Amino acid sequence: MIKVSPLTQKKFRHFKEIKRGYWSFLILSTMLILSLFSELLINSKALVVKYDGSFYFPVVSDVRLGSEFGQASSSEADYRELQKVFELEGADNFVVLPIVPWNPYEQDFSGDFPPTAPSAEDKHYLGTDVIGRDILARLVYGFRTAMG
Numbered sequence: 528m529i530k531v532s533p534l535t536q537k538k539f540r541h542f543k544e545i546k547r548g549y550w551s552f553l554i555l556s557t558m559l560i561l562s563l564f565s566e567l568l569i570n571s572k573a574l575v576v577k578y579d580g581s582f583y584f585p586v587v588s589d590v591r592l593g594s595e596f597g598q599a600s601s602s603e604a605d606y607r608e609l610q611k612v613f614e615l616e617g618a619d620n621f622v623v624l625p626i627v628p629w630n631p632y633e634q635d636f637s638g639d640f641p642p643t644a645p646s647a648e649d650k651h652y653l654g655t656d657v658i659g660r661d662i663l664a665r666l667v668y669g670f671r672t673a674m675g
Contacts, residue, residue, distance in 0.1 A: 555674075562671035569627040569664045573606040578620050586625075627652065629661035631668040 531539075543549050566586055567574065576583040578596050585591050585606065593600035596609055610622035628650050629635065637649065641659040645652055653662040 558670065559674050562667060562674065565667050565671055566625075568625055569629070569631075569661075569667050570625045571606065571628055571630040571633050573604075573609075573622045573624055575623040576606070576609070576621075580619075626650075627661065627663055629664050631660065631664040633661070633664075634659040635661070 542552075561568070566572075570586055572585040574584070574586050576585060576591075576596065583591060583595075585604070591604050593602060593604040593609075596604050597612075598604060598609065606622055606624060607628055610624060613620045613622055635641070635643070635649070635651070635655055636659065641655045642657050643649070643651060643655045643659075645654045651661050651663075653666070656662055656665070
């Protein structure tokens with residue numbers, strides 16, 4: 528166990544008495560810890576994909592091609608589109624996406640003219656910027672970059 532000197536204990540108590548500084552420290556620490564797990568919360572890659580009886584974890588593995596999941600594209604799989612296809616098929620396949628299924632550099636070409644208003648339906652909780660990128664994703668990744 529770590530022994531803390533009485534002087535250090537006194538300094539910690541004094542710091543906790545400064546409410547604004549103490550709460551700011553707690554809030555910033557919590558935000559920094561959450562931002563370390565931002566790939567699990569905000570990302571365009573799926574957390575889990577079950578396809579033909581096999582499980583895949585794209586967010587922590589190599590790039591998965593769309594052709595591996597029955598998509599026509601030979602580039603990286605579009606997991607949002609794949610989720611829609613699996614739901615329409617009604618089979619045993621499924622895709623679990625993060626809370627915000629957009630990465631900070633990806634543009635949304637859904638047909639709406641950016642910037643779009645906040646929308647829970649499109650999973651743009653703070654809307655998009657003038658070229659269609661998700662604002663919440665950019666804020667979280669920008670915070671992590673600035674604090675790191």
